[in-house]
Amino acid sequence: MPSHNLGQIKLGDLDIFGYSVAGEETVIAIPQLDICFDVGKAPEQIIPINNILLSHGHIDHCSGFAYYLSHRKFCGITTGTILAPAPLMAGMQKVLDGWAILDGNAIPVNMVGMKGGDEYEVRHGLFARAFYTQHVRGSLGYTMVEKRKKLKAEYLSLSGQEIIKLKQDGMKIDYVLEMPLVSYFGDTEPGAFMADESVVNSKVIITECTFFYDDHIDRARAGRHMHINDLAPLLENLKCEHIIITHITQRIGVNDMRYILRKKVSKETCEKIIILNQSTFEPVCAKNKQQ
Numbered sequence: 001m002p003s004h005n006l007g008q009i010k011l012g013d014l015d016i017f018g019y020s021v022a023g024e025e026t027v028i029a030i031p032q033l034d035i036c037f038d039v040g041k042a043p044e045q046i047i048p049i050n051n052i053l054l055s056h057g058h059i060d061h062c063s064g065f066a067y068y069l070s071h072r073k074f075c076g077i078t079t080g081t082i083l084a085p086a087p088l089m090a091g092m093q094k095v096l097d098g099w100a101i102l103d104g105n106a107i108p109v110n111m112v113g114m115k116g117g118d119e120y121e122v123r124h125g126l127f128a129r130a131f132y133t134q135h136v137r138g139s140l141g142y143t144m145v146e147k148r149k150k151l152k153a154e155y156l157s158l159s160g161q162e163i164i165k166l167k168q169d170g171m172k173i174d175y176v177l178e179m180p181l182v183s184y185f186g187d188t189e190p191g192a193f194m195a196d197e198s199v200v201n202s203k204v205i206i207t208e209c210t211f212f213y214d215d216h217i218d219r220a221r222a223g224r225h226m227h228i229n230d231l232a233p234l235l236e237n238l239k240c241e242h243i244i245i246t247h248i249t250q251r252i253g254v255n256d257m258r259y260i261l262r263k264k265v266s267k268e269t270c271e272k273i274i275i276l277n278q279s280t281f282e283p284v285c286a287k288n289k290q291q
């Protein structure tokens, strides 16, 4: 019996599992990419995933990281990898050391400190690229980028022998094709990262939008979160196929949220939006559905 109810949705080739409520817990796993954006309270289902990508140190996003690592050891799974903003490294190690004292067992970890622009190869050809967000010091979002080597167009008609010869002569005959798959913003207010080429071209965008009511604008600014009034026009610039909205405050009901979203974004964008409300993924306005 899993410890949590996680929502599940299939978008193209990707299965996305998650739970998200502002201030309570956010955890979003994509098993095919072997990654989990933030760890929440470490639900059972994410323990086998090898890489956790932490956006920042707020407890609703990272409280389960020690349990995740320790439980992998308990289950005989290899040491987990945690990518996290570099300024968090020392504090995270202290937490692990504290748990080691309480538990009586050391907790193994492969910790990778990340800064904006850093890349980490999760597996051959699949990279997590970090970008700075605007929430707390060092806070990060991540784009998962697939990279493939491709032969340059001018060499496509050559035979295998000719290509080998060119390679032996030291010619650079290929280039790297980058395919941004998913971008995750963590907690943030709007920022320059939303215009990054790999973010704009990601197939799936996972963005927070904590607040929706007009009288919650001050709350959004104070906590450095997204308000739909700020986010809505920016969504129009993204070339993605799907937008998942997470980290929604419990201060709004689903029907109000749908109503506001439909008013604030274009029909084309609205059809891309899926809200993750606790453990439920719900499209906001399905294609061909009466609005």
Ligand SMILES: [Zn+2]
Pocket (backbone or CB within 6 Å): 022, 023, 026, 058, 060, 061, 187, 247
């Ligand atoms: Zn949060």
Ligand SMILES: [Zn+2]
Pocket (backbone or CB within 6 Å): 056, 058, 135, 187
């Ligand atoms: Zn936060």
